[in-house]
Amino acid sequence: MKVMKIEGAQKLEGTIRISGAKNSSVALIPASILATGDVTICNVPEITDTDVLCEMLEYLNVDARRASESIVISTNNIENKFLPEIYSKKLRASYYFMSALLGKYKHVEMYFPGGCNIGKRPIDQTLKGFRALGATVIEENNKYRIDAEELIGAEINLDMPSVGATVNAIFASVRAKGVTTINNAAKEPEISNIAEFLNKMGAKIEGVGTSTITITGVDHLHKANVEVIPDRIEAGTYVIIGTLLGKDLKIDNVIPEHIKSLLDKLKEANAKIEVFDNYIITNKSSNLKAIDVITKGYPGFATDLQQPLTALLTNCKGISHLTETIYENRFNNVEYLNKMGANIEINERTINIKGKTKLHGEIVKATDLRAGACMVIAGLIADGKTTIEDIDHVLRGYENIIEKLSNVGAKITKEEI
Ligand code: EPU
Numbered sequence: 001m002k003v004m005k006i007e008g009a010q011k012l013e014g015t016i017r018i019s020g021a022k023n024s025s026v027a028l029i030p031a032s033i034l035a036t037g038d039v040t041i042c043n044v045p046e047i048t049d050t051d052v053l054c055e056m057l058e059y060l061n062v063d064a065r066r067a068s069e070s071i072v073i074s075t076n077n078i079e080n081k082f083l084p085e086i087y088s089k090k091l092r093a094s095y096y097f098m099s100a101l102l103g104k105y106k107h108v109e110m111y112f113p114g115g116c117n118i119g120k121r122p123i124d125q126t127l128k129g130f131r132a133l134g135a136t137v138i139e140e141n142n143k144y145r146i147d148a149e150e151l152i153g154a155e156i157n158l159d160m161p162s163v164g165a166t167v168n169a170i171f172a173s174v175r176a177k178g179v180t181t182i183n184n185a186a187k188e189p190e191i192s193n194i195a196e197f198l199n200k201m202g203a204k205i206e207g208v209g210t211s212t213i214t215i216t217g218v219d220h221l222h223k224a225n226v227e228v229i230p231d232r233i234e235a236g237t238y239v240i241i242g243t244l245l246g247k248d249l250k251i252d253n254v255i256p257e258h259i260k261s262l263l264d265k266l267k268e269a270n271a272k273i274e275v276f277d278n279y280i281i282t283n284k285s286s287n288l289k290a291i292d293v294i295t296k297g298y299p300g301f302a303t304d305l306q307q308p309l310t311a312l313l314t315n316c317k318g319i320s321h322l323t324e325t326i327y328e329n330r331f332n333n334v335e336y337l338n339k340m341g342a343n344i345e346i347n348e349r350t351i352n353i354k355g356k357t358k359l360h361g362e363i364v365k366a367t368d369l370r371a372g373a374c375m376v377i378a379g380l381i382a383d384g385k386t387t388i389e390d391i392d393h394v395l396r397g398y399e400n401i402i403e404k405l406s407n408v409g410a411k412i413t414k415e416e417i
Contacts, residue, residue, distance in 0.1 A: 242282025290318030
């Protein structure tokens with residue numbers, strides 16, 4: 001098992017550069033197979049999730065060459081093969097291959113996707129989209145066989161603005177016959193990045209960033225390049241860290257608009273944050289006060305930032321209330337924060353955080369990616385030594401987190417035990 005060891009309460013000074021967005025990259029890589037010819041994706045973070053997707057490409061006989069931060073993908077020899085569970089269970093985004101292969105070959109076979117254990121995470125909305133386009137779905141013991149004689153443009157009405165179902169509906173319809181309309185679509189910036197890539201390949205996707213997306217099917221998609229947008233969740237995580245420990249800590253390569261809901265909440269809590277065009281300067285704020293937060297789809301407060309924020313709320317004076325509306329079970333960090341000295345109660349979908357409490361070093365667990373980020377923040381602000389177990393979860397989503405934090409003065413190491 002890999003563990004992280006942190007000696008807390010160090011001042012952090014210097015610059016942290018934000019990497020390309022995980023949740024864009026994990027869709028852009030499967031999207032590449034919709035094209036004929038070479039595509040280049042720039043600014044792809046080196047994290048385990050992107051590595052696994054490149055392994056899946058290789059399994060499909062697609063050549064994926066990484067050159068520093070870029071991946072050049074050549075689909076010339078691609079084979080549409082059954083994707084074994086060993087791949088699909090590793091991450092949620094594996095099911096972007098389901099829609100991309102269906103969109104290209106009108107046939108795909110693979111298992112239910114994996115992903116962090118934070119709630120039920122069904123794929124009914126994705127399957128609803130496939131069926132609306134004319135596909136038949138056969139499910140047996142978590143294995144899906146999806147076929148269509150023809151994919152024909154249709155109206156897809158999502159029950160909720162699911163990111164994954166929106167992306168899958170785009171991938172499956174981009175080469176269909178006729179026009180597809182996705183109603184109640186998700187508006188996350190990563191979806192705009194994905195549509196930008198497909199449009200550069202020759203797709204006709206309009207309305208991204210609004211709740212109605214229209215896709216006019218095309219026969220052929222050609223080679224293209226795309227640049228992954230900066231990771232807004234990584235940026236938000238480091239802005240939170242800077243608010244707790246920064247001394248003019250610069251968070252560079254940020255699109256501030258993408259984390260406006262977080263910045264607004266931090267300012268409400270008295271955080272010292274200066275926002276510039278593409279960077280943010282943070283300073284330790286000693287008089288943080290309690291706030292109330294409710295997670296929502298973009299542009300609302302991102303569910304992926306609620307666990308990192310919870311570590312900060314233990315430092316706020318008063319009672320903060322944080323309500324999670326997207327997932328049923330995204331409070332696995334609370335047990336470990338309480339072990340470190342926090343005072344947090346779980347009340348169904350809301351947690352009440354009584355502050356300000358001083359945290360102390362402990363042995364804790366990264367139960368999932370963002371819970372792990374929360375424990376890193378808790379370890380950084382705690383007195384004494386914290387050991388975080390199961391940090392593979394964190395390494396799935398934060399590029400060079402140990403190096404980035406060490407470079408600005410944190411005492412943090414990774415060990416294999
Ligand atoms: N949902 C359904 N049925 C569906 C699809 C979704 O009931 O068919 C429910 C889910 O169970 C969940 C809610 O709708 O309760 C939202 O799910 P969504 O489909 O929007 O999430 P996702 O596509 O599975 C992506 C990110 C998540 C992020 C969410 C919300 C990727 C690979 N994952 O997941 O990122 O939390 O959108 O913004 O893009 C993370 O990075 O830590 C992470 C979990």
